[in-house]
Amino acid sequence: MRATRSTRAARHLAGAAVLASGLLIGACTTLGPDYEEPDIAWLNEWQTNLYGQAVGPGQQRDLDLQFWWHAFNDPVLNSLVDTARKENPSLRIAGLRIMESRAVLGIASANLYPQLQQLKGSATYIDSRSSGGAGPDVHDNYGAYSDGFDLAWELDFWGRFRRGIESAEAGFFASVTNQQDVQVLLAAQVADLYFAYRTTLLRIDIARKNTAIQKRSLEITEQLFSSGQESELDLQQAKAQYLGTLATIPDLEGQLVRVRNALAAVLGRKPGDVPELDMVARPLPIVDGAVLRELPANLLLRRRDLRTAAWQVAAQSAQIGIAKADYFPAITLLGSVGWSTTSLGGSPQVRSIAAGPAITWNILDYGRIASNVRLQDARLQQTIELFQSTALLAAREMDDAAITVVKTAEQKAPLGGAARAAERSLELANSQYQEGYADFERVLDAQRVMFTQTERELLNNSAHISAVITLYKAAGGGWTEMPAQELLPEATRDTMKTRTNWGGLLEAPLPARPEGPASDSDNGNPK
Template sequence: MSQGARGLGIASVVAAAALATACTTLGPDYREPELAWLKAWQSDLYGQVESPEQQTQVDLRFWWRAFNDPVLDGLIETARRENPTLRIAGLRILESRAVLGIAGANRYPQVQQVNGAATYVDNHESGGQAPDKDQHFTAYSASFDLIWELDFWGRFQRGVESAEAGFFASITNQQDVQVLLSAQVADLYYAYRTTLLRIDIARKNAAIQKRSLEITQRLFESGEESELDLQSAKSQYLGTVALIPELESNLVRIRNALSALLGRLPGDMPELASVSGPLPDVRAVAIGDLPARLLLRRRDVRTAAWQVAAQSAQIGIAKADYFPAISLVGSIGWSTSSVDGSPEVRTFAAGPALRWNIFDYGRIGNNVRLQDARLQEAIEQFRNSALLAAQEIDDAAIVVVKTGEQQEPLGGAARAAERSLDLANTLYQEGYADFDRVLDAQRVMFTQAERELLNDSAHISAVITLYKAFGGGWVDMPMEAIVPQPVRDEMRARTDWGDLLTAPLPDRLHEPPIETGSQR
């Protein structure tokens, strides 16, 4: 190659490099959308914030330990290891991490291609005025081609930003699945225990009513009572007995739902074999921070914020199509053939290239509008998720307070109903009251016992929902825990994953992506 050509190639590379230093990044820089109402939302959660009756502060990451129930602790620990939905959320982290790797690779030469060929040619010429001619030779060629589209308008940078935000969103989504899973396990566990207690109440009432039925049966047969008392006693007894199969069916369905959360087939759960006794007494909820700050740290709200960030970068990618694609192009080649006297050719070519679609008939502009509309949708989804989170916190808080207020009067009503039944039985046996008083007292006792139990269950469920609404129940999990060893082994057997299956996750996800502001 001549000195002039070599100089021209070097000059082209230098010129293109200098051009690259003037690169700009199109599209809006991400800022987290504002929540105008958040500063004004200073809820005390109906007296539960800084209440003197509060319990010792609870670590929100492990809020269920406030129930002091080893069985529940074990169930949640098992669910975190075995739950299929949580495992799928973890695999989506790997998926988004691979997408981020693809996006990052676009910042480097997009084409780095080696070409080569060896061609055998057998050429026969016959007929005509020229003498017959046979020619046999082999042609050889090899080349290395490079095309590097410079990120002059920030297309690839925005692509990396979008993929990175998607990667972070997958992490916070996995953490949000942890939150939901912890609450679901606790809710189902106490629903199971509540149903056991309801069955126990129904059986005890059925036993009481059966004794009344036997008494009225004897009195009717001896002619001391009317058939009306007998049939009334039988109706009440059989109606209570009929409730038990329905409750037992519910018990199995709750157990099956809990089994599914633990990644098991339907069937008996050894962990539940020893469950007995009354529901725990949870009188107050320990809140260690303001609701507004807890709301912003919720994993679903953080996921929505990262999704806004991911979509924001898409506008810059779309806008880059307005401008020319500027590339560095280079090629080194060699060719020769086996024909006697044929030269050996070496080539070198380098320089900038430009590709610009100047007539798009509105395609680019409408794509920019499309991405902007999607961005606004993502912003509204973020704001809506925050609004729904505030509603969930407030709803759970009022239920905690009001079910707590009901516990004492309902307990008193249940004890009074028991005493009323004792008195009704005594008066009936002594002939001072008719049998209707006994039946009424039995119905009231059954109803009040159920109401007390169901209110206690609703109180516990509301406490669980409130801790979930605060975003509690997640921890930073290493990749080894997010993707279990058997799954990693199965994936490695198919594909070379490098260190992605064990590489640590970033620790910058606890705070908003950047300072709270407005979307430009």
């Protein structure tokens, strides 16, 4: 009968606790500001076509901005970018940060449930002896046993835990957009290094070609000097020019190795291990400009670094509500069930049940809570300023790249003409020198000019390609939404599973972004 009454009492207490918690949760509020994406005041006034680079869909060929490097029509480049997206260490780290933030979100979500769910128990053997007194000797030995279950559930009365989930969720989505931004930077980095390598190869070719020309001139002047037909001045000038040009080749060859090593590191390989570069074509591709069929303002809003900055604002905004919750009492539902007994004959079995609310309230905090709220607000304003700064830098990057594309394109014709004129000038100078109508100084000058103009033409073409790459990067192109199983290589996932039970999170689909800022409610990827 006693056990039955205890059971009934427990049921009544549990029912009362559930009813009380329901009433309390129904009366819950959420402290702190709700997130609003910062407004970019100047964006509506930024009406630009990026100097002709952003045009209507019917005015240029179709190109998927996700894979903008296909515009170069280079299989080697395509292969290198694909490899980097699979093997690059920085991209793997960004993928691991997604898994990290996913775990943080799981921790925050668990706070909505009873925070303490504790089983406890003990078994004790006691041996007691007493002797030598006025009374009889006593020897007792027995066992004492107890077990119990304690529960404590702090209700989210002021929205502390909901704000914590909001902050962790924003942090998770920030890690996703950050990984996508790494994809953008990675594609541009691979393309830049690839064309830098090809440019350096061509610079070496130019230097060797000019060295061969100047060596031939040196041999002629040596013969003439030996026969007494030329002065030593011509000989020494020819030698100085030849050796000076020859000295540029080792430096360029060193640059070539460094660029190759940099590309190998991006691909996650040991230095020099880029056999794909052995198949590169010598001439640089002819690229008129970028292909952008979105308004620059829309492209800017979809940039992954700006989306990351926006989610960071959201994550910090929720921290103010968490800090403000400390102003108010923490209301906790407590429950405990216990049982204890001993092995002594006639010892009773003790059962206990306890339940009820508890309240804790830091009423004398000496300004700590207020200071913490101010701290979180200052950090929020910092993230807002970072968002605004990111937007300004993004617009500047787009504008700078676009004008560079235009101006390097304008330089192509005159620099090409200058290079061809320099080649013809050298031919004429050689003819006139051989015929005795010009001195050797004219030949040396023509050689210098040809070397300079040919390299200037090449470097301008390289700068134009680099500007096109930068503009595609600035427009936010080069990322895709990767499923969870593609964020990390299979070998890495297997290693992590061996160490830790991930419960399928390494392959589980990533949560969809909630409907939030208009610029991030769709797939966010410009076409």
